[in-house]
């Protein structure tokens with residue numbers, strides 16, 4: 346995506362910009378989910394990975410199935426206890442906000458998630474404090490993100506979820522809700538809002554191989570050595586190690602994936618003592 350093509354204008358103007366600038370990157374059947382391949386170059390990826398890796402060890406929070414760095418401050422129910430982002434995150438988040446036009450104000454919160462092959466993140470919905478737009482920059486190694494309709498939307502109880510999720514498509518009030526997946530290749534930016542944000546859970550399976558089945562809305566983005574249809578669009582991603590390319594419809598995760606989850610929190614709590 347080219348730099349400098351977007352100007353911020355009225356709300357109407359922004360909607361127009363979303364339509365014209367982001368439309369080519371729209372994936373799947375929901376209106377507001379965009380996949381932008383090669384948003385950052387391999388050199389930029391290396392730069393960002395370097396910045397993540399030189400952060401103090403204490404910056405990492407160890408979780409059961411991944412580790413995490415939190416930048417921008419603590420998200421508290423009364424608002425963000427804000428901390429200024431470091432320069433390397435200001436640069437990349439300003440570019441994301443400018444080129445997507447979807448954020449109402451500067452991105453002020455970034456989570457860095459690191460996944461080893463076989464690690465993932467449970468299906469979840471992002472917290473209520475965030476403005477409901479998220480941009481996820483993927484670095485290093487690919488993964489497949491699943492979107493599943495929220496139980497609330499399906500009108501079912503927790504007990505019913507297992508049975509419900511075995512089927513791909515549900516109809517609720519005339520609205521078709523399907524599970525779908527997005528392949529997140531290194532260097533790509535995934536942006537979603539509206540229904541994808543509010544009506545769906547998103548997550549990454551704890552698996553080192555992901556099936557690229559018919560639910561994947563951007564299978565063209567993956568390098569499939571055995572699939573002629575995919576070859577042309579994929580030449581540019583040759584910087585990926587060969588063993589991470591997909592074969593026979595399977596996306597293999599052999600390296601560490603790092604993602605930057607970029608969001609805006611409107612409610613900022615500047616005076617910590619007042620909490």
Ligand SMILES: O=C(O)CCC(=O)C(=O)O
Nearest residue numbers: 456458466471481604606
């Ligand atoms: O790592 C990712 O791609 C997703 C992270 C995520 O969903 C989150 O931090 O809320």
Ligand SMILES: [Fe+2]
Nearest residue numbers: 469470471547
């Ligand atoms: Fe999330």
